[in-house]
Amino acid sequence: MNSLLPAVTAAVKTSGLTLRDRFTSHARGVSSTEIVDEIHANDDAVLDVLREPLLRARDGSQWAEDELAGGALPPGEWWVVDPAEGNINHVHGMGDWAVTATLVRDNRPVLTVVHLPLTGDTYTAVAGAGARLNDRPLKVSAKTDLGAALIGTGQAKPGEDERTLRRIGDSVTAMLVNGLVVRVSVPATMQLIHVAAGRMDAFWQFSDVRSGLVAGALLVSEAGGTVTDLAGEPWHTGSRDFLAAAPGVHTAALKVLSPLV
Template sequence: MTTAAASLLPVALEAVAIASDLMRTRVPGLLTAKGDRDMASEVDYAIERAVRDHLRDKTPDIAFLGEEEGITGNNTAELLWTLDPVDGTANYVRGLPMCGISLGLIHKDRPIVGVIDLPFLNTRYHAAQNVGAYQGDRRLQVSMTTDLKDAIVALGDYAVGKDADNKNRLRLALTERLAANVQRVRMLGSAALDLAWVADGKLDASIMLSNKPWDTAAGVLIAREAGATVIDADGTDHTFTSTATIAVAPHLASQLSALVGTVINAVQSEMGSS
């Protein structure tokens, strides 16, 4: 699959270039509520449709999954494009630059191509399986941090919507434990940016207690190809069906996994006894 992955990377780069131009040149427009404190902008839909059309023309046999309008094409195929048209919509509509486009190609349950574009930071990351991760022509390498007390760790957003209070008990407990054990905790508001910045060594780890393929597929591959360890909450290798997405510099993986596991066990025990 390595050859096929590398051959499809140019298609992904073309599609993301189209998306980036739309994101930079249009205003967000009308916002559509998707649930409690969740929204999509007109640009989310415009990008998704433009990228879907481009990929359908270039790769008609590969199915497409977009965050806003779901799956099209042959959904029984082994290959699947997956897109978050605006990752970090809440940031985007407020003019915060921590937002971008995330396009991944999944083979069975693992990503093999990934492109993340951060239009307002003028940065684009890409990777193909077994050929490395890059920002432009610069090859990416994760940080060499070896001790959690020296680590900068990004957390995914707190939960909204159904059962948010219970979900946030774990997130808040994890925030508290990290605050006591790492150099700094950051919440930047974009899963794609978090994963790309782990790959780029700007962050030492990223923890998301969720795993939606449009959010994570591209970033997981880019992080892996830059040398990151990417795991589920229980420390097992991250796949399409994982419940969490943790990308971490390899020397910190065992320390961070143990911390996350301790917090999960404590919160589950507390909730079970309440």
């Protein structure tokens, strides 16, 4: 995996230039149809640059086509990619977006690259070899008090069912009572890089959308964090929900959230 990382990083950075060139500081699209068209145009432009280099870099690897899909993948190695993670932000002229590429082996992420084209920052992780921001190792927060924690969540995709939306609302209220500050934003990866870097203390989500979770899951775990579902079992791509946290607050966060599943 370490020998694969430079090729993947180069491919993601190159595709990031394409997405950066498409960025404007003003919102694009007024109607929902226009916004969706802009989102699809971003995806298509980046995938044209990213897909072939990744498949070429890893013989026998396969491509997970639907970036909003969830659930377990078939056995083997799969590229789970979000060509514009935070696409809705990009289209609205905001800066919280990235390009992500993660190699998933038998439903567990083993290598990831998250590149932020506006800042030039690149987050990488390889299973068993740690997580890094550019050349600096990442380490999760040392906090042990949930009452002092900065915690995040958000919806995984538009059109979530009403039950999921109500659970999100109830969980935000519960965390506002038990934590210090709660952020509700998208996309998941842009919050999970903060958990991996120790800037935030936990992130949870009632969703199994793979592309928003696999990169952050590996970054957080390789930075020393704990990544489970909301039953406390180790997370994998077939899990229905997600919690990534600093070890010192994970148990307390799980206690708050698990009754809402």
